[in-house]
Amino acid sequence: MKLVKTFGRGKAAADALIESLEQRGAVNTARVAPVVQRILAEVRRGGDRALLKYASKFDGLAKGESLLVSPEEMKAAWDSTSPKLQAAMMVARGNILAFAEAQLPREWTISPVEGVKTGQIVRALGSVGCYVPGGRYPLPSTLLMTVTPAQVAGVSRIVVCSPKPARETMAAAWLAGVKEFYRVGGAQAIAAMAYGTATMERVDKIVGPGNLYVTAAKMLVASECGIDMPAGPTEIVVTSETGDAAGVAADLVAQAEHDPETLAVLITSNEALARAVAAEVKTQARGNAIAKQSLAAQGCLFVTATVREAQELTNRLAPEHLTVDTTADLRWVENAGSVFVGEYAPQSMGDYVSGPNHVLPTGRVGRVRGGLSVMDFVKVITVQQYTRAGLKKMGPHAIALAEAEGLKGHAESVRVRMR
Known part of the structure; x- marks a missing residue:
């Protein structure tokens, strides 16, 4: 990880680096946009033929293998899952469910003057597509995070797309009661959900995280199909003055192992803490090839002149995941996808079992919205009566x-x- 001071002789270099980080979302997706546009256009024009071509090329779909995962496959996956993992999935789903239920917007009516009633009603979307990555790791947690709030909202048709779905992901689908699950991923899955094919009917909205190709595809289809947000490669910022170096480093390494494109940042005015974290990261990342790669490429330790500057820089970056020292820090947090407070709240808990959604905005979209929620699956419709x-x-x-x-x-x- 690079140690960068935002003051003194390092100020100019730090300013340039911060400015580049502020542009990270648009710059990153632009790199893959031409390839993605070609895939989208081909699936839109060629339907199943193109979808099967790309599923075979990128997703390992065998010749003659069905795109649709059968209920029997999902049940067999659940039955072959260890009781320990089954219990963990049930706890996670229960907490996600409870959190989504608490988030549901309510219907109400007011009467600003006698003889006039205004209010709102809440209606679920008709159909949604949930994208579940399946490249490097199985992600049953993402299936639960995307499907569960859609169910709480009352969405009648829920589609899941995941490339080479692992047994754990299919088991989670069985637990969640998924009825429509396709073994396809990447930009081709986004195209199929957005435009529809003979096999897969189009959906009203697409949600879920993904790599740069998936993120770029979602942004490109957004004019015709609703999307939740750009939820691309993982981002973590830890803004701390008093944190435990081992714990901070563990969170940085944990998020960095998601993807070589992960952005991992510590912001502090405590230089001693920054150097201690750097040493810990080096030790803890040994043997974790992906984490080492992303930390070497995008890992930054910003040392600021003041605590206030550290806070301002955090809000400028608008990170996907943010860890702060105490609840008092919440007063200055303006831009973040999800906030973790204190040394006993590792970000991995939010990835799995806490209940708040782990599908979060990246590329500084945290300036304008938070993470995926039950509100992404409903429409709030206003009503007026005289x-x-x-x-x-x-x-x-x-x-x-x-x-x-x-x-x-x-x-x-x-x-x-x-x-």
Whole structure:
């Protein structure tokens, strides 16, 4: 990991590095956009033929093998899963379920004046596609994180796509009651879910994390199919003055092992802590090839002149995962996907069993939204109702505004009901 001071002789280099990190999302996906555009166009034009071609080329789909995972395969996977892992999956699903239920928006009505009622109703999306990565590691946790809140929201059709789905992922699908599961991944899976093929009917919205190709594909189909957010390669920032070096390093290494593109950062004004963490990271990353690769390429230890500067830099980076020292730090946190507080809250707990979703915004999208939630699977629809008396009270104000805008038809549509 690089140790970078944001003051003194290192300031200019630090400023340039920070500026590049602020552009990370757009720059990274731009690298793969031409390839992704070609795959999307081919699947859109060629349907199943193109989908099978890419599933065979990139996902290891055998000739004659069905894209659709059967219920029998999912049940067999669950039955062959150890009781220990079954119990862990059930605990995780229970906590995700409870958290999503607590997040559900409510329906309500108010009466701003007598004779007028306004409010909102909540309706589930009709269909969603849940992308579950399956390249380097099996990710049953991601299946539970994407499917469960959709079920809580009441989505009637839930599709799962995952390349080379592992037994653990299929077991999680059985536990969650998944009915439609396809063994396809990458940009080709995003294309199929967004545009539809003879085998796979299109969905209203696509959610879930993925590599740069998946993230770029989601962004490119967003004009025709809803998406949750760019949720690309993992990001971790630890902003700490008093943290335990071994614990901080463990979180950095843990997130870095996800992907060679992982961004792993410590921000502190405590130089001694930064150097201790650097030593710990070096020790703990031994034997973890992917973590070593990402930490060497994107690992940064920022030493700031002040605590305030450390806080400001954290918000500028808007990280996917953020760890802070105490609950008092929450007062200054503005931009982050999910926040972990204190030395006894390893980020891995959020990846698996805490309940809040681990599908989180990357590429500084934490400036505008948090992680995946039950709200991503519902529509909040506003409702307005007037009595004649209510319209007589409020109508003249609407007429005045309509006439000020020169919209005579708007004014008349109110006036004709007030006669």
